[in-house]
Amino acid sequence: MSNRVVIIGRPNVGKSTLFNRIIGKRYAIVEDYPGVTRDKIEAKAEWAGKEFIIVDTGGLVPETKDELIREVKKVVEQEIPKADVILFVVDGKEGLNPLDQEIAKYLYPYADKVLLVVNKIDNLRQEKNVAEFYTLGFEKIFPISAQHGKGVGELLDEVVKYLKEEKVETVEEGIKVAFIGRPNVGKSSLVNAILKDERVIVSPIAGTTRDAIEIPFRWKDKNFILIDTAGVRRPSNVEYGIEFYSVGRSLKAIDLADVCCLVIDASEGPTRQDKRLGGLIERRYKGCVIVANKMDISPWSEEELEGIIRKELFFLDFAPIVFTVATKGKGVEELLNWIDVVYKDYTKQHKTSFVNRAVHKILSEKPPPRYRGKEVKVYYAFQESTKPPTIVLITNYPDAWKENYKRFFIKKLREYLNIKYAPIKLVIKGRED
Ligand SMILES: Nc1nc2c(ncn2[C@@H]2O[C@H](COP(=O)(O)OP(=O)(O)OP(=O)(O)O)[C@@H](O)[C@H]2O)c(=O)[nH]1
Ligand SMILES: Nc1nc2c(ncn2[C@@H]2O[C@H](COP(=O)(O)OP(=O)(O)OP(=O)(O)O)[C@@H](O)[C@H]2O)c(=O)[nH]1
Numbered sequence: 001m002s003n004r005v006v007i008i009g010r011p012n013v014g015k016s017t018l019f020n021r022i023i024g025k026r027y028a029i030v031e032d033y034p035g036v037t038r039d040k041i042e043a044k045a046e047w048a049g050k051e052f053i054i055v056d057t058g059g060l061v062p063e064t065k066d067e068l069i070r071e072v073k074k075v076v077e078q079e080i081p082k083a084d085v086i087l088f089v090v091d092g093k094e095g096l097n098p099l100d101q102e103i104a105k106y107l108y109p110y111a112d113k114v115l116l117v118v119n120k121i122d123n124l125r126q127e128k129n130v131a132e133f134y135t136l137g138f139e140k141i142f143p144i145s146a147q148h149g150k151g152v153g154e155l156l157d158e159v160v161k162y163l164k165e166e167k168v169e170t171v172e173e174g175i176k177v178a179f180i181g182r183p184n185v186g187k188s189s190l191v192n193a194i195l196k197d198e199r200v201i202v203s204p205i206a207g208t209t210r211d212a213i214e215i216p217f218r219w220k221d222k223n224f225i226l227i228d229t230a231g232v233r234r235p236s237n238v239e240y241g242i243e244f245y246s247v248g249r250s251l252k253a254i255d256l257a258d259v260c261c262l263v264i265d266a267s268e269g270p271t272r273q274d275k276r277l278g279g280l281i282e283r284r285y286k287g288c289v290i291v292a293n294k295m296d297i298s299p300w301s302e303e304e305l306e307g308i309i310r311k312e313l314f315f316l317d318f319a320p321i322v323f324t325v326a327t328k329g330k331g332v333e334e335l336l337n338w339i340d341v342v343y344k345d346y347t348k349q350h351k352t353s354f355v356n357r358a359v360h361k362i363l364s365e366k367p368p369p370r371y372r373g374k375e376v377k378v379y380y381a382f383q384e385s386t387k388p389p390t391i392v393l394i395t396n397y398p399d400a401w402k403e404n405y406k407r408f409f410i411k412k413l414r415e416y417l418n419i420k421y422a423p424i425k426l427v428i429k430g431r432e433d
Contacts, residue, residue: 002053002084002164002165002168003050003051003052003053003084003163003164003165003168004052004053004055004079004082004083004084004085005022005045005052005053005054005055005083005084005085005086005087005159005163006055006057006075006079006080006082006083006085006086006087007019007054007055007056007057007087007089008057008072008075008079008080008086008087008088008089008103008107009088009089009090009100009103009117010068010090010097010099010100010103012091013089013090013091013119013120014089014091014119014120014146014147015056015057015089016056017119017146017147018087018089018117018119018144018146018152019041019043019054019056021146021149021152022045022047022054022152022156023043023044023045023054041055041056042054042055042056044168047156047157047159047160048156048157048160049166050160050163050165050166051165051166051167051168052084052159052160052163052168053168055079055083057075057079065098065099065102068099068102069102072102072103072106073106076106076107080107080110083110083113084113084162084163084164085113085115085159085162085163086107086110086113086114086115087115087117087155087159088103088104088107088114088115088116088117088138089117089119090116090117090118090119090133090136091118091119091120092118092119092120092121092126092129092130092133092143093120093121093122093126093129094120095129095132096132096133096135096136100133100136101136104136104137104138107138108137111137111138111139113162114138114140115138115140115141115142115155115158115159116133116136116138116140116141116142117142117144117155118130118133118141118142118143118144119144119145119146120145120146120147121143121144121145121150121151122145122147122148122150127143130143140158142154142155142158173223174216174222174223174224174225175222175223175224175225175258175259175339175340175343176214176224176225176227176256176257176258176259177224177225177226177227177257177258177259177260177261177339178226178227178253178254178256178257178259178260178261179191179226179253179260179261179263180250180253180254180260180261180262180263180277180280180281181261181262181263181264181274181277181291182264182265182271182273182274182277184265185263185264185265185293185294186263186265186293186294186324186326186327187263189293189326189327190261190263190291190293190324190326190332190335191226191228192326193326193327193329193332194217194219194226194332194335194336195215195217195226196329214226214227214228215228219336220336222336222340224336224339227253227256227257228253250277250280251280254280254281254284254286255284257286258286258287258343258346258347258387259286259287259288259289259339259342259343259346260281260286260287260288260289261288261289261290261291261335261339262274262277262278262281262288262289262290262291262313262316262319263291263293264290264291264292264293264309265293265294266292266293266294266295266297266298266300266305266323267294267297267298267299269300269305269308269309269312270308270309270312270313274312274313275312275313278290278313278315278316279315281316282315282316282423285388285423285425286388286423287319287342287343287345287346287388287421287422287423288316288318288319288342288423289319289320289321289322289335289338289339289342290309290313290316290319290320290321290322291321291322291324291331291335292305292309292321292322292323292324293324293325293326294325294326295323295324295325295330295331296325296327296328296330302323305323306321309321317411318414318420318421318422318423319342319421320338320341320342320421322334322335322338338421341421342421342422345389345419345420345421345422346386346387346388346389346422347386347387348386348389348417348418348419348422349383349386349389350383350389350417352381352382352383354417355381355382355383355391355417356380356381356382358412358413358416358417359378359381359391359393359413360378361416362409362412362413362416363378365412366408368400368401368402368405368409369400369402369405371397371399371400372397374396374397376395376396376397376400376401377395377396378393378394378395379394379395379396379431380393380394381393381394384427388422388423388424388425389417389419389422389424389425390424390425390426390427391413391417391424391425391426391427392427392429393426393427393428393429394429394430394431395428395429395430395431396430396431397430398428398429398430401428406426406428409426410423410424410426413426
């Protein structure tokens with residue numbers, strides 16, 4: 001366990017604001033992660049050449065004092081022993097609060113690594129408020145304004161003195177999954193259904209990309225990473241419409257993902273907007289699972305709806321369809337299973353000899369139409385890369401490969417290369433290229 005800095009404090013003292021300030025994002029992350037009870041959130045940060053994991057134990061939103069104490073106890077047991085430094089945050093504007101004293105009691109055994117952070121000291125006038133917090137009994141007190149960044153540098157200078165290592169390791173391996181869909185189709189409900197139970201064993205990592213949160217979780221020994229852009233705080237002066245913004249957000253998530261779950265509302269069937277989002281996934285050659293959610297209020301049977309979806313979203317013919325009732329957790333296991341299957345195809349790598357055999361088999365069955373009276377030949381074929389599986393053909397007439405034929409060809413390739421559930425990218429090159 002290395003270089004862990006834990007933020008603790010009662011609700012509303014500014015823990016998240018400090019967290020964001022420390023990871024150095026202007027509109028970084030997590031106001032509230034929609035609906036998911038977040039116990040804590042972690043991110044990698046750096047100060048004075050030292051890396052550390054900063055942990056916001058933000059989930060303390062108790063109704064009662066008893067509940068708060070129970071929560072604090074949990075955090076103290078799970079997080080505090082692993083921490084190199086504890087940032088105990090209090091509210092300098094409001095003054096000392098009985099809940100602060102409660103939390104302080106639990107921190108005394110660890111007093112030598114506690115820095116008491118008096119937040120919301122936005123100006124000189126408020127500095128006199130700091131004095132009363134000395135009664136909490138911690139030696140090192142730092143008046144700061146997390147919002148304005150005041151005093152945070154001094155605080156971090158002190159923090160890094162406690163850190164032993166230079167670098168920290170974070171695990172970022174796993175299938176990257178994004179949930180894409182119109183508002184209200186049930187994305188958050190699905191994510192909740194997935195993240196409940198014991199599946200979340202790792203906590204969110206922010207800060208790997210500028211404006212997305214990655215939530216790693218395990219299911220049946222498989223690692224997944226949920227890409228979430230929904231919890232990202234919006235820049236305050238967005239001039240574009242909401243519509244534009246949410247498409248932008250979807251694009252970001254699609255770009256970061258390996259497998260996109262395109263969620264549609266089964267009570268309405270596929271809409272124009274669903275088609276548009278599906279098109280974005282297809283054009284980026286991402287793996288895809290189509291999720292027909294709200295099956296409990298669908299006017300169609302699964303078979304009927306499948307027919308409609310296949311017709312409307314014909315260009316996602318490689319994507320399996322899963323039927324779910326997110327609010328009841330129905331279909332969720334099946335969904336995770338399909339994500340895994342799609343990912344396996346998405347990362348398949350075939351030998352050149354195998355690819356060549358498949359290509360020539362297709363050509364012998366149905367070659368491209370003759371080009372200017374000449375036969376179209378493929379000299380050589382190979383798989384250039386995975387994610388997506390990318391097949392390169394070297395041909396005498398690249399212009400002879402028209403869209404229609406290419407679509408047919410890709411479909412056959414998927415069959416012969418046994419890549420049933422992932423898109424294939426076909427690159428046609430002339431001999432000179
Ligand atoms: N004036 C002032 N307000 C601040 C400062 N830091 C945070 N706030 C405000 O205090 C409120 C609570 O901030 P959060 O960062 O959400 O507090 P939190 O401790 O994470 O709260 P929970 O998520 O409920 O645990 C917000 O309205 C912030 O804008 C500060 O330095 N000065
Ligand atoms: N009947 C039914 N209702 C559902 C189902 N899944 C979600 N809902 C409801 O649909 C509404 C929207 O669900 P959310 O999960 O918030 O949808 P979302 O796609 O995350 O919405 P945005 O955050 O606006 O993008 C909520 O009222 C859910 O309770 C389902 O399977 N069946």
